Amino acid sequence: MSAMAYIAVSFLVVPLIIIIINNLISRKAAGKVSLYMACACAVIQMASSVTDFFLLSAKHLHEYKFTLLWNMEEAGAEHFGVTSLSLVILFCIGFVSLISVLIAFKTIEHKKISYVNLLMTLILGMNGMVIVTDLFSLYVFLEIVGISSFVLIAMFQSETGLEGAFKYLVMSALASIFILTGLSFIFMYTGSLQYSQIGDILSVKDGSQQTLIYAAVILLISGFAVKTGSVPFHSWLPDAHQSADTAVSVLLSGIVIKVAGIYSFIVLTNLFSGVPAINLTLAIMGIVSIVTGALLALRQTHFKRIVAYSSVSQMGYILLGISTGSTLGLVGAVAHIFNHATFKSTLFANAAALHEQTGTLDINEMGGLQKKMPVTGFSNIAAFLSTAGIPPFAGFWSKLLIIMALWKNSMQVYAGIALFSSILTAAYFLRMQKKVFFGKVPAKYAELKEIGGSIKFAEIMLTIVIIGAGVCFPLALMYLKGRGIL
Numbered sequence: 001m002s003a004m005a006y007i008a009v010s011f012l013v014v015p016l017i018i019i020i021i022n023n024l025i026s027r028k029a030a031g032k033v034s035l036y037m038a039c040a041c042a043v044i045q046m047a048s049s050v051t052d053f054f055l056l057s058a059k060h061l062h063e064y065k066f067t068l069l070w071n072m073e074e075a076g077a078e079h080f081g082v083t084s085l086s087l088v089i090l091f092c093i094g095f096v097s098l099i100s101v102l103i104a105f106k107t108i109e110h111k112k113i114s115y116v117n118l119l120m121t122l123i124l125g126m127n128g129m130v131i132v133t134d135l136f137s138l139y140v141f142l143e144i145v146g147i148s149s150f151v152l153i154a155m156f157q158s159e160t161g162l163e164g165a166f167k168y169l170v171m172s173a174l175a176s177i178f179i180l181t182g183l184s185f186i187f188m189y190t191g192s193l194q195y196s197q198i199g200d201i202l203s204v205k206d207g208s209q210q211t212l213i214y215a216a217v218i219l220l221i222s223g224f225a226v227k228t229g230s231v232p233f234h235s236w237l238p239d240a241h242q243s244a245d246t247a248v249s250v251l252l253s254g255i256v257i258k259v260a261g262i263y264s265f266i267v268l269t270n271l272f273s274g275v276p277a278i279n280l281t282l283a284i285m286g287i288v289s290i291v292t293g294a295l296l297a298l299r300q301t302h303f304k305r306i307v308a309y310s311s312v313s314q315m316g317y318i319l320l321g322i323s324t325g326s327t328l329g330l331v332g333a334v335a336h337i338f339n340h341a342t343f344k345s346t347l348f349a350n351a352a353a354l355h356e357q358t359g360t361l362d363i364n365e366m367g368g369l370q371k372k373m374p375v376t377g378f379s380n381i382a383a384f385l386s387t388a389g390i391p392p393f394a395g396f397w398s399k400l401l402i403i404m405a406l407w408k409n410s411m412q413v414y415a416g417i418a419l420f421s422s423i424l425t426a427a428y429f430l431r432m433q434k435k436v437f438f439g440k441v442p443a444k445y446a447e448l449k450e451i452g453g454s455i456k457f458a459e460i461m462l463t464i465v466i467i468g469a470g471v472c473f474p475l476a477l478m479y480l481k482g483r484g485i486l
Contacts, residue, residue: 093255246304
C-alpha cells in the first residue's frame with residue numbers, strides 16, 4: 001500500500017481502534033485516558049487530511065480511490081475515495097472534534113467513556129459520509145451520524161436535554177424517510193446509486209419518467225434541509241444546541257450540520273447539475289435562512305440560542321454559494337464551512353467558559369465581564385467580527401467569494417440581500433457583546449476570574465486561527481489559482 005492508501009484508510013480505522021481500546025481496558029483506566037485518546041484521534045485526522053491534500057496536489061490527482069478488505073479491480077466492486085474537497089471537510093471534522101474534547105475536559109465530569117465512544121462513532125459516521133462513492137452508503141453513514149448525535153444530546157438525562165434530543169430524533173426520523181424514499185425513486189429510474197453511474201445514466205435517459213427524478217430531488221432536498229437546520233426545517237436546532245452539553249453543542253453546530261446537510265447538498269448538486277430547479281431552491285432557502293436566523297437571534301437572551309440561530313443564518317450563506325453552481329461559489333462555500341467551524345467553535349468555547357465561571361448563560365444576568373475575563377471577551381469579539389464578515393478576519397473572505405459568485409451568475413438580488421444581512425449579524429452580536437462584556441460588573445461577579453485550563457487554551461488557539469486564516473487567506477487564493485481551480 002502507498003502512503004496515500006494508509007492515510008486514507010486511517011479515517012475509518014483510527015476511530016474504530018479507539019472504540020475497541022476504550023472498551024477493552026478497565027473502566028478506571030479508560031476514565032483516565034479516554035479523552036486523551038480522543039484528542040489523539042482528532043490530531044491524527046487533522047495531520048492525515050493535510051498530508052493527503054498535498055500528496056493529492058503533488059500527484060495532480062482529482063481523486064484517490066481505495067478499499068478496505070476487498071479488491072477494487074473486481075467488476076462492480078465498491079470503493080471509497082478522497083478528493084481535495086473531502087479532505088478539507090475531514091480536516092474540519094478533526095479540528096472541531098479536538099475543540100469538543102478540550103471543552104469536555106472541563107464540562108464532562110462523568111460518562112467520559114460514553115462520550116468518547118459516541119464521539120468516535122460520530123467521527124466514523126462523518127468520515128464515512130465524505131469518502132463514500134454511492135448514495136446508499138451516504139445514507140447509511142448519515143444514519144450513524146444521526147443516532148450518535150441523538151444519544152450525545154440525551155446522554156446526561158437532564159429534562160431539557162431529553163426534550164432537545166426528542167425533537168432532534170423526530171425531525172431526523174422524518175428526514176430519513178424523505179431521503180430513503182428519494183433514493184428509492186432514483187434507483188427505480190437509474191438502476192444504480194453510484195455517483196459515477198448516476199450522471200452517465202441521466203445524460204442518456206429520455207425524459208418520459210423524469211417525474212420520478214423531480215420527486216426524488218424534492219424529497220432529498222427536504223431531508224438534507226432538516227439535517228442542515230435551514231429554514232423552514234430549523235426548529236430542532238436551537239433546542240438541541242441549548243440543551244446539550246457545550247462539548248456536544250460544538251460538534252452539532254461546528255461540523256455535524258455541515259457534514260450531514262451541506263456536504264449532502266454538494267453531492268446532490270453535482271449529481272443533478274442538469275436540474276436547475278435545485279440551484280433555485282437552494283438559493284431561496286439560503287436567503288430565507290440568512291434573514292430568518294438573524295432576526296430570531298436578535299430576540300434571544302440565552303447565549304447558546306443566539307449562537308444556534310446564528311448557525312441557521314450562516315448555513316444560508318453556504319447554501320447560496322452552492323446554489324451558484326460555479327467553482328467560485330463552491331470554493332466560497334467550502335471556505336465558509338471552515339470559517340464557520342472555527343468561529344462557531346470559538347463562540348461555544350466562550351459559552352462553556354461563561355457557564356463554568358458564572359453558572360448561567362442568560363445574557364441579561366451578565367455585564368462588564370470583559371474586565372474579569374479578558375481572554376474570553378477578546379475571543380468573542382474576534383469570532384463575531386469574523387461571523388459578520390468584517391475584514392481582515394477569515395469570515396470576510398468566504399462571504400466575499402460567495403457574493404462575487406452570486407454577482408457573476410446574475411444573482412445580484414441575492415448578493416444584495418446577503419450583503420445587507422451582515423448588518424443584522426453585526427447587530428445581534430453587538431447586542432450580545434454589550435450585555436455580556438460591556439457595562440458595569442454585577443456585584444455577584446466581583447470575585448470572578450478568567451477561566452483556565454483546556455477551555456482557555458481552546459479560546460486562544462481558535463482566536464489565533466481566526467486571525468491567522470484571515471491574514472493568510474489571499475495566499476490560499478493564490479494557491480488555488482496556481483492549481484487552476486480559480
